[in-house]
Amino acid sequence: MTTRIEKQTGAAFQLKAGDKLKVIDPLGEQVSDMVLFNANDKRERVSSGKTLDFENTILITKGHHLWSNRSQKMMEILEDTNGRNDFLLAPCSPETFQILYNNPDYHPSCFENLYTNLAQYGIEPDDVPTAFNIFMNVQFAADGELSVDPPLSKAGDYVLFEAKMDLIVGLTACSAEQSNNYSFKPIEYEIVSGG
Amino acid sequence: MTTRIEKQTGAAFQLKAGDKLKVIDPLGEQVSDMVLFNANDKRERVSSGKTLDFENTILITKGHHLWSNRSQKMMEILEDTNGRNDFLLAPCSPETFQILYNNPDYHPSCFENLYTNLAQYGIEPDDVPTAFNIFMNVQFAADGELSVDPPLSKAGDYVLFEAKMDLIVGLTACSAEQSNNYSFKPIEYEIVSGG
Numbered sequence: 438m439t440t441r442i443e444k445q446t447g448a449a450f451q452l453k454a455g456d457k458l459k460v461i462d463p464l465g466e467q468v469s470d471m472v473l474f475n476a477n478d479k480r481e482r483v484s485s486g487k488t489l490d491f492e493n494t495i496l497i498t499k500g501h502h503l504w505s506n507r508s509q510k511m512m513e514i515l516e517d518t519n520g521r522n523d524f525l526l527a528p529c530s531p532e533t534f535q536i537l538y539n540n541p542d543y544h545p546s547c548f549e550n551l552y553t554n555l556a557q558y559g560i561e562p563d564d565v566p567t568a569f570n571i572f573m574n575v576q577f578a579a580d581g582e583l584s585v586d587p588p589l590s591k592a593g594d595y596v597l598f599e600a601k602m603d604l605i606v607g608l609t610a611c612s613a614e615q616s617n618n619y620s621f622k623p624i625e626y627e628i629v630s631g632g
Numbered sequence: 633m634t635t636r637i638e639k640q641t642g643a644a645f646q647l648k649a650g651d652k653l654k655v656i657d658p659l660g661e662q663v664s665d666m667v668l669f670n671a672n673d674k675r676e677r678v679s680s681g682k683t684l685d686f687e688n689t690i691l692i693t694k695g696h697h698l699w700s701n702r703s704q705k706m707m708e709i710l711e712d713t714n715g716r717n718d719f720l721l722a723p724c725s726p727e728t729f730q731i732l733y734n735n736p737d738y739h740p741s742c743f744e745n746l747y748t749n750l751a752q753y754g755i756e757p758d759d760v761p762t763a764f765n766i767f768m769n770v771q772f773a774a775d776g777e778l779s780v781d782p783p784l785s786k787a788g789d790y791v792l793f794e795a796k797m798d799l800i801v802g803l804t805a806c807s808a809e810q811s812n813n814y815s816f817k818p819i820e821y822e823i824v825s826g827g
Contacts (some may be wrong), residue, residue, distance in 0.1 A: 480756075480758040481758065484722060484762065485680065485681060485762065486680060486720065486721055486722030486723075486761075486762030486763075487722045489720050489721055489722075489778065490721045490722050490728065490732070491731060491732065493777065493778050494775075494776040494777050494778055495720070495772055495776035495778065496775065496776030506722075506758060506760075507758070508725060508727030508728075508731065525681065525684050525685075525690070525720075526681055526684055526685045527679060527681030527682045527684075527685050527701075528681075530703060532703030533685065533703075536686060536703065537685070537686065561675075563675040563676065563701060563702070565701075566681075567679065567680065567681030567762075568681075577690055577772065579774075580689075580691065581689040581690035581691030582688065582689050582690075583684065583688050583689055583690065
């Protein structure tokens with residue numbers, strides 16, 4: 438069964454070790470921020486620094502794992518039809534829009550959509566780590582400069598993950614103009630039980 | 633007064649807003665991992681994802697700030713005589729040596745040296761974020777591949793930081809062979825009171 442995350446919203450749910458999670462960009466050019474917590478001890482969470490270290494690359498895709506702050510494998514990426522994801526930038530937050538985009542008004546954000554959905558599991562805003570930004574097209578120059586470019590994902594592109602431990606997952610349809618080329622689209626996901 | 637952190641060890645101390653911290657590589661080719669916490673609320677800590685996002689570059693140096701998970705400025709970099717630091721990779725940990733370097737024996741690590749020194753402030757291992765890796769020379773290829781190269785720092789190179797809030801600081805002289813070209817050297821630091 439496919440579940441839809443409406444534009445500029447989020448979801449949170451649990452996976453058992455062995456379950457597969459398919460994150461789909463149904464219309465193309467949309468980004469989904471994902472954070473992971475060990476369902477049996479929420480102090481263990483996904484770590485960009487550990488993942489980049491163990492996988493030895495900035496660009497995380499098929500064949501790589503997402504690692505925790507305790508150096509454990511949380512997920513494996515089994516398939517990735519688009520192939521471009523970002524693990525450098527924090528989820529967009531109210532301050533992203535105020536500071537980077539000079540927008541003082543209220544703006545929905547992945548950070549808010551993550552922590553409000555994760556609250557049911559006792560996870561607080563301060564616990565939300567740097568997200569794995571599925572389909573996000575962050576380019577880096579030789580001098581280190583970053584640019585957030587329109588996603589390369591086409592309608593129907595997906596990334597298929599396998600849980601390597603029992604997990605709490607936070608997942609969004611990104612709220613930031615620059616991440617999704619001003620398109621604000623939904624994201625879909627499907628859980629395939631490993632049992 | 634200059635304080636020495638002996639090779640493969642660490643330190644933790646407090647700074648007041650306005651204090652300056654000079655981190656010195658006294659012999660050259662050594663790395664120092666630094667983590668920061670808000671001294672008045674330790675759940676606020678330095679964030680690589682927020683820093684890369686707000687500074688819009690992978691290479692953080694003079695003129696940049698180190699940002700927290702609450703989108704606040706924790707430190708400003710006033711001077712940087714070497715100019716190459718890393719904010720991608722997690723502090724080396726026991727698992728770094730076991731998994732990346734295939735070394736099953738005990739090995740000192742920045743992670744252990746951070747959390748053991750930070751314990752006096754009630755900070756636990758799970759609270760240690762990705763560190764700002766001063767002098768660390770991580771090169772990234774166009775395809776995203778990372779390589780940990782010998783530091784470019786010469787004897788006496790330093791980075792001068794200014795605290796933008798009251799801080800708890802964890803600081804190490806790095807324990808990893810690959811980070812410091814198998815040299816295992818000390819790090820020195822000096823605090824200049826802002827008052």
